[in-house]
Amino acid sequence: MDPARLLPLAFALGLAPLLLGVVNRTKAIVAGRRGAPFTQPYRDIGKLLRKGAVYSGTTTWLFRAGPVGGLAATLAAVTLTPLGGAPATVSFPGDLVLFAGLLALARFLTVLAALDTGSAFEGMGASREVQFSALAEPALLVALAALARATGGLSLTDIAGGLGAAAWAESGPSLLLAALALGAVLLAENARIPVDDPNTHLELTMVHEVMVLDHGGPDLALVLYGSALKLWAFGALLVAAALPVRTGSALPDAAAGVGGLFASAVLVGVVESTMARLRLVRVPQFLVGAGALAALAFVLVGK
Amino acid sequence: MTLLLVALAILGASGVAALAAGRRPRLATALGAGGTALACGLGLFPAAAALAGGPPEHVRAAWDMPYGSLDLELDALSAFFLLPIFLLGGLAAVYGAGYLRPHAGRRNLGLSWLFYDALVGSLVLVVLARNGVLFLLAWEAMALSSFFLVTFEDHREEVREAGWTYLVATHLGTAFLLALFLLLGREAGSLDFRDFGAHGPPAHAGALFLLAVVGFGAKAGFLPLHVWLPEAHPAAPSHVSALLSGVMIKTGIYGLARTLTWLGPPPAWWGWLLVGVGLSSGILGVLFALAQHDLKRLLAYHSVENIGIITLGLGVGVLGLASGAPLVAALGFAGGLLHVLNHALFKGLLFLGAGAVLHATGTREMDRLGGLFRRMPRTGTSFLVGAAAISGLPPLNGFASEFLIFLGALTGALSLPLAGATTCLAALAGLALIGGLAAACFTKAFGAVFLGEPRTGETAGARDPGPAMGIPMAVLAAACIVVGLLAPAGAGAIGSAVAALVPGAHGLPEHVQTGCAALSAATAVGGVFLAAAAGVALLRRAVLRGRPVASSVTWDCGYARPTARMQYTSSSFAAPLVEMFRGLLRTRLRLEATAGRFPGRASLATETPDVCREGLFAPxxxxxxxxxxxxxxxxxxxxxxxxxxxxxxxxxxxxxxxx
Structure with a gap:
């Protein structure tokens, strides 16, 4: 295999937590604070890995398997994710379906681990998570199908490779709509404002954070790293759609992709600082709206 | 073919022998279950041989019946449907031997085994028959034997009611089939299948297609003809539910597929219709499942959903044929057919698991269960595998078939003109929505039944069932994993079944190979997932070594004495989604609110009756x-x-x- 294809994977594994650091630093700066260092997520993960663990007597092996399987599924999804124009480690026709499937598997395991505790709060979070993701998944696939129709590619790598300046010139409006839909799905799937607030303190209003309340120590470290990877994977798709830098060689494309990713992290931070959270009953409308944008993008592709 | 006839003879003999031994329940069970398992084991060999590329085998005998002939044929399409019949038929029989034990002495088990054997035998005949009269007779025998199996516990009123609903529904469907065969036969001059469409496509093919969709759809459970399914499947004993849901409703799909071979090249609107039927059955099926409180009723609605997925596959296939896109056609048909087998495996497994829970606790109400994972670990693990598989998660078998349909729809969305592409996009988005909702429904079911704390005392004595019930579940769970990982290796078998489905079209098996090549890449990434999981698990173990690992109560935000009553119930878990789709579901709510300063009791009950039954058929x-x-x-x-x-x-x- 071409060693350059390992590049997106290596960047993801190494730099994903930094993305969270950038989001948090952006939010701090907009709020007028100095904020934690960029490397704070690494320190958090390191600290958690050095701790012991406490398990509820209600839980079974499924609770311990949740973070492990969740991280493994996210890792497998990252191997399918191109970085800007740089091809992913693995690509084949229809890999976008597997991408969605692996993230669904990670979610399935997280939700079951949450229900394993028998806690009302975690049940609440799990219930919201499955509701929102059931709507986010069609939006994601329709947006990717729109990009696929615009580029003629059947795999994430081919789609990303075809989204250069020429594609933007040909079907710009539809690519813009698809990128917007992808951005909305990114915010929803990664528990960001306006769908979920990663910093909230009230368990009753949480979605994703409340599902992992009972995890601690190394398990929580796996969860944190997994969510950083997931943000990276979605961010990489968004950058592939929105940033038409295609030099044809892997390293500069990947470098541009990393730059785009950090820019999108700044964007997420700005959105989080300037927007209020939607009421929970409004979230489905947000997601259905994203799906509608994606469908419009599909129809508008000029073919 | 000889082996198949021997298997049929054994089925008949074991049924009659079980009936004769009716006064001695253990002997009757041994004869009935043992004979069925033997016959099913034997029958698998010719089916596998036909799928491996063997030529179609034919048996024909004269029959006094007007227009009838004893005409049987084993081609790849029939063989593909025989696989789940024999696999699930045999395993469910073994399970039934354990499941029916508490009924020994109170019910006539010999009679029950006779009907079971009759059902398996008539299923086999339905997919082998090549004559209209023979087919309809086998179809009727299947309907009647399954009716008597459903009404096994006929001392209960709701069971009699369910059986009655089923009987009416199946005969309404058969009426349409009668019309279909009469019209086909009038044109062909005979009721032999080989004469249908032999002289070019029949006139009024569209009307014939509609008759087939309604007639076979009533058996398969297309919306709104599905109303008998959520009544009959929960009422039957669990091994029978597994067979009905996993196999019998697929004869509707088989019939539709077989009819397509006679009607010539399909116009595009057939594809649109099938995609529409698939979407409505799939989405509404899973939504109704979400709103249920009864575990077996939930599973029955999921059968409607999965029939929807299969129909989506067929619809994409027909659309591909109509638009001259053989790759799209091959992928759609291949995914739909593979899902027939996969649904038999995981739905059979889930019904058997639900039966084990019912056997151990005496209730199917999910909100009365909970915490069974620790008391019934083997049942729980099998059920978990089935739940993940039916949710279409990689690397299990449900993902494999849905992947092929997805890929077909995606290819269609890319390459077809806008009308076809939009239909394919609808199929794609619908499949994604169905997958997400199914995951929601099975996290609900598994979470409520197996996880958390027990909600009532009914779970106190629950234990894993004995080997007769345990082994079939373990085999089916293993099959879900194996088929998930090895589905690409079956590309040849699927290809020959698809080729039999579309006579005259060339190159489809090669296109199936293309799809399976992509699928094998996907399973390889599934292997990456398994390897990564093993690695992360080792890492976790390594960092926890020598560290304190303590046990405590669940963190309930500072509340120190959590009780089981504070847990989220299955109804509360599904409430946001049910509320979101209340316009479709029409859930009824009975609230007894608190009153006064010192309220005594309050209660809330919800019930989601079937909209089609209440709004369409009942009036x-x-x-x-x-x-x-x-x-x-x-x-x-x-x-x-x-x-x-x-x-x-x-x-x-x-x-x-x-x-």
Whole structure:
């Protein structure tokens, strides 16, 4: 295999937590604070890995398997994710379906681990998570199908490779709509404002954070790293759609992709600082709206 | 083929022998279950051989029946449907031997085994028959034997009611099939399948197609003809539910597929219709499942959903044929057919698991269960595998078949002109929505039944069932994993079944190979997932070594004495989604609110009756009953009046003949 294809994977594994650091630093700066260092997520993960663990007597092996399987599924999804124009480690026709499937598997395991505790709060979070993701998944696939129709590619790598300046010139409006839909799905799937607030303190209003309340120590470290990877994977798709830098060689494309990713992290931070959270009953409308944008993008592709 | 006939003979013999041994339940069970398992084991060999590329085998014998002939054929399409029949038929029989034990002495088990054998035998005949009369007779035998199996516990009123609903529904469907075969036969001059469409596509192929969709759809459970499914499947004993849901409803799909081979090249609107039927059955099926409180009823609605997924696959396939896109056609048909097998595996597994829970606790109400994972670890693990598989998660078998349909729809969305592409996009988005909702529904079911703390005392004595019930579940769970990982290796078998489905089209098996190549890459990434999981698990173990690992109560935000009653129930878990789709579901809510300063008790009950049953069929049947009721004055119950009728009829006939 071409060693350059390992590049997106290596960047993801190494730099994903930094993305969270950038989001948090952006939010701090907009709020007028100095904020934690960029490397704070690494320190958090390191600290958690050095701790012991406490398990509820209600839980079974499924609770311990949740973070492990969740991280493994996210890792497998990252191997399918191109970085800007740089091809992913693995690509084949229809890999976008597997991408969605692996993230669904990670979610399935997280939700079951949450229900394993028998806690009302975690049940609440799990219930919201499955509701929102059931709507986010069609939006994601329709947006990717729109990009696929615009580029003629059947795999994430081919789609990303075809989204250069020429594609933007040909079907710009539809690519813009698809990128917007992808951005909305990114915010929803990664528990960001306006769908979920990663910093909230009230368990009753949480979605994703409340599902992992009972995890601690190394398990929580796996969860944190997994969510950083997931943000990276979605961010990489968004950058592939929105940033038409295609030099044809892997390293500069990947470098541009990393730059785009950090820019999108700044964007997420700005959105989080300037927007209020939607009421929970409004979230489905947000997601259905994203799906509608994606469908419009599909129809508008000029073919 | 000889082996198949031997298997059929063994089925018949074991059924009759079990009936004869009816007074001795253990002997009857041994004869019935043992004979079925033996016959099913034998039958698998010719089915596998036919799929491995063997030529179609034919048996024909004369029959006195007008227009009838004893005409049996084993081609790849029939063989593909025989696989789940024999696999699940045999395993469910073994399971039934353990499941029926508490009924020994109280019910006639010999009779039950006779009907079970009759059902398996008629299923086999349905997919082998190549003559209209023979097919319809086998179809009717299947309907009747399954009716008697459903009404096994006929001392319970709701079971009799469910059986009645089923009987009416299946015969309404058969009426359409009768019309279909008569029209086909009138044109072909015979009721032999090989004459259908032999001289070019029949006239009015569209009308014939519609008749087939309604007639076979009533058996398969297409919306809104599905109303018998959520009644009959929970009422039957669990091994029978597994067979009905996993296999019997697929004969509807088989019939539709077989009919497509006679009707010639399909126009595009057939594809649109099938995609529409698939989307409505799939989405509404899973939504109704979400709103249920009864575990087996939930599973029955999921059968409607999965039939929807299969139909989506067929629809994409037909659309591909109509648009001249063989790759799209091959992928759609291949995914739909593979899902037939996969659904038999995981739905059979889930019904058997639900039966084990019912056997151990005596209840199917999910909100009365909980915490069973620790008391029934083997059942729980099998059920978990089935739940993940039915949610279409990689690397299990449900993902493999849905992947092929997805890929077909995606290819269609990319390459077809806008009308076809939009239909394919709808299929794609619908599949994604169905997958997400199914995951929601099975996290709900598994979470409520197996996870958390027990909600009532009914779970106290629950234990894993014995080997007769345990082994079939373990085998099916293993099959879900194996088929998930090895599905690409079956590309040849799927390809030959697809080729039999579309006679005259060339190159489809090669396109199936293309799809399976992509699928094998996907399973390889599934392997990456498994390896990564093993690695992360080792890492976790390594960092926890020597560290304190303590046990405590669940963190309930500072509340120190959590009780089981504070847990989220299955109803509360599904409430946001049910609320979101309340316009479709029409859930009824009975709230007894608190009153006064020191409220005594409060209660909330929800119930989601079937909208199609309540809004469509119930009024229609009431109307028919009212119409026929106006003839009631003819039926006075008085013998004198009836004698008068006879005399009057005779006189009328005499007058007519003489005049």
């Amino acid at each position: 229609a049947f009431r109307g028919v009953a009212r119409l026929l009721g106006s003839l009631r004055w003819l039926q006075q119950g008085s013998v004198h009046v009836y004698v008068l009728y006879i005399a009057a009829t005779l006189v009328a006939l005499l007058v007519w003949r003489l005049a």
